[in-house]
Amino acid sequence: MSARSFTAALVGLLAGATVFALLLHWQAAGFQSLAGLHLLGNVLLARDGQLSLETQLTMFPPLSFMIVWAETVVFPALKAQAVLLSSAMLCAALGAIIFMLMRRAHYSIRGSIALTLLVMANPLVLRAAADGPGLVLLLFGMLALALGAFGLPRQQRVNDLILISLALILASFAHIAGLVVALASLPCLALIIPKRQLVAYPGAAFLVLLFPVLFTLASFLYVNWIFTGEALHFLPNAMLQQGFVEALTPEGLLLAIGGSLAMSPLCFALIFYALPGSSLREAALALIMMLCAAPLIAFALRLEIAPTSLAVMAVPVAISCTVFWPKEQLNPQAPYLLLTVAFAAGTVVCALDRSDETTRWRIALGGKAVPSSQPEMEQLASHLTGKSILVDAGAMPAIVGIRGSAAGVESAESRAFRMAQINRQINSDIVVVRNPDSGSGSDLIGRTFPSLFEEGARDYTLIFAGTKWRAYARRNGASS
Template sequence: MSRPLRFGLAAVPLFGVLLALLAWVEMHGFVSGAVVEMWAKAIVQVEGPQAFRATDPFYPPLPYVLSLTLQALVPGTGVPAPSLLSAAIGAVLLHAWFGNLRERGAYDRVSAVLIVVLMAMNPFFLRALAEGPGTMLLLLGFWIYARGLLNLRLNGTAPDMMKVAVGLLILPVAHGYGLLLALGTLPFIVIAARPSMLAASSLGYIVSMFFPVLAAVGSLVFVATVLDTGIFPTDPAAAVAPAGAAAILPTLCAMIPVGAALIRTARMPRFVLPLLAGGCSLIGGAVLNMGYGLEPDPAVIAAPALGLVVVAIRAWPPSGLRAPMIAALLLVSAPMALWSIRAAGGEESQRLLQAAAGAQVADQRAADRAAAEFLEGRDGVLVDVERNPGLVTALGGTGGLLLAGQSAYDITMLGGRPRGAWVALRHDPDAIVQRDRLLRAFPQLAKGTAPPFTLRFTRGPWRIFEITEQD
């Protein structure tokens, strides 16, 4: 049997299982905000008018480009394109872990399957899967990085250096937190280096490892300058970023098997130093996030630790009780991960756990669907799609919407008499500054009907007005 055929026979069922898991939590009311936002961007760019002019940053580019491509290939499926990508990346990752444990870790087939199944059942893997392709790529990138560190210490070859560099390259282009995680590796990557490499050129070693990261960041800055846009969102999550013990508690719980592997390999520097470097990198990234706040959910911050866990399992010295001990560690770490998410996880992580357990959670998209149902079949609707991605996904397209870049929308935003037939806006009574740009342009609508607008629909935060006076 050929290798591609074996891969297909294994990856396709895995993809189906992971997609069914995502369907299960969606059926119980949970869809990640990151998935909704990425899917809406893809719909608008692929199916929207060519005149649309995006104003929000394009970061992170890798999941954004993949979502655009998939949306163009399979439009109108009803299944979020980011969820399809997330399940596909998860299937490839689980298959790669199995192959790595079999070929490099010398595990028998049954033990490798059991370990991969236990890894897939870890709550942090579910959190990464539900968060979308960005977090799954973050997990993939850190696994490649950690695997490269171990191989670099064992072999010291150019391909191993490339693995480290590729892993570091994936991190900043896959997720906002990936940039902080890549920076978090800088003080510790030297720990895993072979002494001969540092003796030859310590500066050359560091530069060769981080050159792809610097090139990626430089490219993003260049593109952002040319397009006159930002790299990161203008309203970062620093105000709600985790701090103190809560910021690193999930990461520490995710690394329980790594801690056991460090004890087991304490007298083997070729194993313990790469694992130590990987663990310190994860903690370093979490500490940096306390200050910069690019990722507000500690459970998402902890997800890349699973990549290091797989490397630690591979590095575990062979013995007759190796597989049972590792299985026991994974079984113990799962409830610890669950406890840490409940203790320190963000609001979305809490809702995900409830949905995964079969409890119906509050549907965050109910108001969006009600507004979409009211707007169905109507034309000339002014709406800020970048601030209201849920409305785009509920509509399933941009038909009838007037968007940034179209003359009616731009004239309205510049203070002219409102064009179009309708205006849909989202009002948050608790917000100090309203995010919806149409509401900021017409603040009087926060209090109700005002000429030339007539209120026709209201539910939750949504208010839809008919423009009753035209030029």
């Protein structure tokens, strides 16, 4: 291992360890993202055989699920910390990559460490890590896309074509916001495709860039259709995010766009001060347009995405601008100042974001105890202690994440539930049912036993009554 690689590994290790320590501190204060609990619940259910193969194969986004699932298989003792460790490990890899990029761009060792620190300590990056591995994976995709956007018009290498194509795939399957990025990038690609190719073969130029991601998306749709009969089976849960955050509001839209622009002083410097006709100008303009288009698309589709999840995509763009900064034309010290400005902008965006998840994260950041965002679900989880718990876990995987274990859970895809459907009789120690009048409607158990929520079941007594969920336990001595 060369000295540069060793230093990069050390920087990445320190970054990952610091992020992991922060995540554990925030967890101790009471903050765990609902997206992370949802992911953890699905992984625990899959590991215990409570999710069918078709459910696992049509999980979206699949990459974060695969990473955490593999992690729990390799380290079975990992439960609640699996999602946190995944985020920290990805942050470690991101820190090492940033350091290597800066060294290859001929920044000094101290300068590279300082630039890496400015990026990894940005509150938007820390907020992304707290959300779960999906957003951190999206940062990898955005970084590859931005590097390819600067490299393709400048060097016209096949490597940059491949990098952009792979970046679109990674972004699309990392997080729901990645699909928004892929859509937002379509018109912007025209600015980075070499002009001669765009004029002579416009269709072929776009096809070369987009074919890999289109083929991958088509394959995923085909898998959905084969296993569920619906090509878009994955879409409702992916778009609704099961109430993790509020739908993007007009205020959130302005914050996402304004935050992205405030995070991009390096891009604006390249647009206004690079040499006339420089490919850097067009690439920077294309990336700025993409950062502005993504929140607009998310708002138009009414996606439930926090403004910070959209604004954080400006961080990889700032990294790529630093890598391609023309030191012979512009002040070589400017990236340090401009990344400091981006750090301040990220702090302001996180401070202004009024979404529930970010508000709770800010409380944890201040070292205070975080109030629960789902008190009813946490109270319900404390009652689920039986040996056999019949629950539509697919409709509420976060409760399995709160429990930290799928032990005893009999999901709606289990043999116990199929027998209950056939016999029209419940034989589990505890049964959980969702309120049919809630915003989400009945779950599968409620649709199978329509009177269960209001009237309960014979030989069962009510042990938990909430506005959205009720739980009934078998009376002592009742026959199974």
